[in-house]
Amino acid sequence: MKKHHAPALIAIVLYKSFVASLLTVTSIALLFALKNHQVLEKFSQSYVLSSKLKIIEFIVDKLLMVKPKTLLFSGLPAAVYAVLTAVEAVGLWYEKDWVTILVLVLVSISSPPEIYELVHGVTVLKLAVFITNVAILWYLLHHLPKHGKGA
Template identity: 45%
Template sequence: MKRKRPIGLKIIVAYKAVLFLLLILTVVVLLLALNNHSRLIAFSESYILESKLSLIEEFVEAVINKFFAQQPNTIRDSAILAGVYALVTAVEIIGLWYQKVWAEFLVLILIGLSIPLEIYELAKGITLLKLAVFMVNIAVFLYLLRFVIKKARVHKR
């Protein structure tokens, strides 16, 4: 008999799927930037030199300068890490969708390990995005913990 997926589990899978798509997009952008690093630097320098900077252009300039201050190795390493994280996220999604116990524990462990890092990031400076990610991860962690404990109690009987 097919087990019905709880709504909370479906929401977590959807959240992880969005994260997976963002990670894949990040990998693609980083690899494109790496392949065109010298041309992008030349373009950004000529664009910035030719324009009179407004507030929006100043922000864009700051982002471009920060990004291109990175060495190609750093961009490559970031793409590799994002790719590995995307693969792990895909494994989590598949395991959770099929309600595998190992996937529930994998997600619990990985989110549990990320929470102290997120607290550290929040201590350095709170932004809406950091706070939102932290709150969602806390909610996912607590839901899965409760779900796993409840499931263990049912199987014990």
């Protein structure tokens, strides 16, 4: 028998999967930039970028301005957070009891930086992410324990 998932839970799993994907791509890009910093410098000076692909030139220039140590200290936590978010999405899909605790921990970790960013400049995206995370936490605290059937 196929298990029926609430539409809100499906939306949360899709959101968490999307976030995990973005974090994975970000981590890979940062760690790739760290490992290939000299190659990126040569690439940025190449003829290919001087006439075309302005967006790639912009991204490479931004990456080259970041110190290698910063790339490492950003890329590794992004990778860890991507894995945790992916585990969270899987746990939510299977409605495991432990996932509520994981969500609480991850929201507790991510909320202070989100609030800090909002205090220093509200944007639609920052506000939307913060409200989405609070809504997910509220939903899971009120609904998932009632439906989760396994640890």
